[in-house]
Amino acid sequence: MVKINKNYAKIKETYLFSETAKKIAAFSEKHPEIQVIKMSIGDVTKPLIPEVTEAMKKASEEMGTQKGFHGYGPEQGYDFLKDKIKKYYEQYIKVNLDADEIFISDGAKSDIANITDIFSNDNIIVIPDPVYPVYVDSNIMLGREIKYIHGTEENGFLPMPDPTVEGDIFYLCSPNNPTGAAYSHEQLKKWIDFVSERKGIILYDAAYESFVTSGAPRSVYEIEGAKNCAIEFCSLSKTAGFTGTRCGYTIVPKNLIFDGFSLNKMWLRRQTTKFNGVSYVVQRAAEAVFSDTGLKNIRKTINYYQRNARIMTDTLKKLGISFTGGEDSPYVWFKVPDGMSSWEFFDYLLNGCGVAGTPGSGFGNCGEGYFRLTAFNTYENTVEAMSRIEKLLKK
Numbered sequence: 267m268v269k270i271n272k273n274y275a276k277i278k279e280t281y282l283f284s285e286t287a288k289k290i291a292a293f294s295e296k297h298p299e300i301q302v303i304k305m306s307i308g309d310v311t312k313p314l315i316p317e318v319t320e321a322m323k324k325a326s327e328e329m330g331t332q333k334g335f336h337g338y339g340p341e342q343g344y345d346f347l348k349d350k351i352k353k354y355y356e357q358y359i360k361v362n363l364d365a366d367e368i369f370i371s372d373g374a375k376s377d378i379a380n381i382t383d384i385f386s387n388d389n390i391i392v393i394p395d396p397v398y399p400v401y402v403d404s405n406i407m408l409g410r411e412i413k414y415i416h417g418t419e420e421n422g423f424l425p426m427p428d429p430t431v432e433g434d435i436f437y438l439c440s441p442n443n444p445t446g447a448a449y450s451h452e453q454l455k456k457w458i459d460f461v462s463e464r465k466g467i468i469l470y471d472a473a474y475e476s477f478v479t480s481g482a483p484r485s486v487y488e489i490e491g492a493k494n495c496a497i498e499f500c501s502l503s504k505t506a507g508f509t510g511t512r513c514g515y516t517i518v519p520k521n522l523i524f525d526g527f528s529l530n531k532m533w534l535r536r537q538t539t540k541f542n543g544v545s546y547v548v549q550r551a552a553e554a555v556f557s558d559t560g561l562k563n564i565r566k567t568i569n570y571y572q573r574n575a576r577i578m579t580d581t582l583k584k585l586g587i588s589f590t591g592g593e594d595s596p597y598v599w600f601k602v603p604d605g606m607s608s609w610e611f612f613d614y615l616l617n618g619c620g621v622a623g624t625p626g627s628g629f630g631n632c633g634e635g636y637f638r639l640t641a642f643n644t645y646e647n648t649v650e651a652m653s654r655i656e657k658l659l660k661k
């Protein structure tokens with residue numbers, strides 16, 4: 267008889283987005299005269315830039331010709347795209363990579379979850395709380411032991427190495443979803459030293475690197491020693507509006523050799539076995555992001571979201587509410603008024619002024635009592651939402 271992976275029963279049903287959607291729908295039905303502003307949007311809203319859509323059109327035309335047709339491509343991505351990413355790292359992040367260290371993916375989520383394949387089940391996994399839920403769930407599915415390190419107001423939601431929480435695989439997300447906080451060079455150096463000493467590995471999620479404006483690291487490889495202990499995941503989802511187009515990349519340095527095994531070779535083996543590559547059309551679209559005009563145009567979109575984030579943080583400053591994020595990230599994270607839970611504040615905000623956000627408790631126990639707003643709505647809606655919030659919370 268088939269044996270089921272019962273670890274799936276241990277995954278918490280988050281209900282987060284379905285529950286918020288349900289509450290918003292119920293509110294709108296009761297108050298059709300109020301336009302609910304969703305500051306809970308976790309997806310981009312601006313369209314793809316013209317360089318990208320042109321590249322997609324051209325690539326699809328090519329695919330309809332005998333000469334330009336492409337069948338299976340290399341599982342790890344076409345050289346034309348890997349070379350562009352290599353140059354991007356050299357030019358804008360000041361990091362040198364070998365093209366064979368770059369693996370093109372259909373987005374960061376799959377690679378972050380699939381990387382678990384190359385590590386044994388007896389590793390101890392260390393994960394920050396609150397955080398992007400995929401790290402936790404993908405390890406629970408395998409029955410792995412997870413230890414949590416706590417993001418709190420005291421550490422600015424940037425947990426640092428804790429010698430009392432020993433582990434082998436350490437997940438870091440910077441700039442962070444949901445808190446928007448970003449590690450400094452000095453903080454990351456401490457992490458790299460700590461993990462290297464233990465011959466462990468950092469799985470570094472840099473999905474929001476393009477939002478960094480404070481001078482915080484955009485790549486873990488900006489820090490000395492990182493190529494000996496870190497894998498980096500990146501995504502074009504928030505950088506270039508690829509949430510529906512699907513493309514990302516993972517860096518597995520060749521220096522990563524553990525127990526005589528090269529992680530780079532193992533990941534290549536894993537991908538060539540279980541993944542058949544990203545479509546030619548999408549890789550041409552991704553290539554266009556890294557062209558000179560492409561990079562200029564995606565910056566305009568990122569600047570638009572960042573202007574929204576500034577409006578949000580300005581309002582919180584005016585209200586004397588402490589927050590993280592907004593500067594290096596499209597997320598703003600703040601403490602809800604005393605005595606309220608994250609969900610109570612969700613209801614209070616929705617019923618009090620028709621604005622929806624995301625309860626922090628949905629991202630981990632340490633998120634209880636906090637709230638996330640995102641900068642992905644329109645400028646006009648963001649201005650209106652923040653003025654409604656200001657009026658409500660000033661009372």
Ligand code: PLP
Nearest residue numbers: 373374375398443473501503514
């Ligand atoms: N990592 C973080 C921290 C995210 O917030 C997200 C998406 O919200 C992802 C990864 C997934 O990105 P992708 O769309 O490339 O799968």
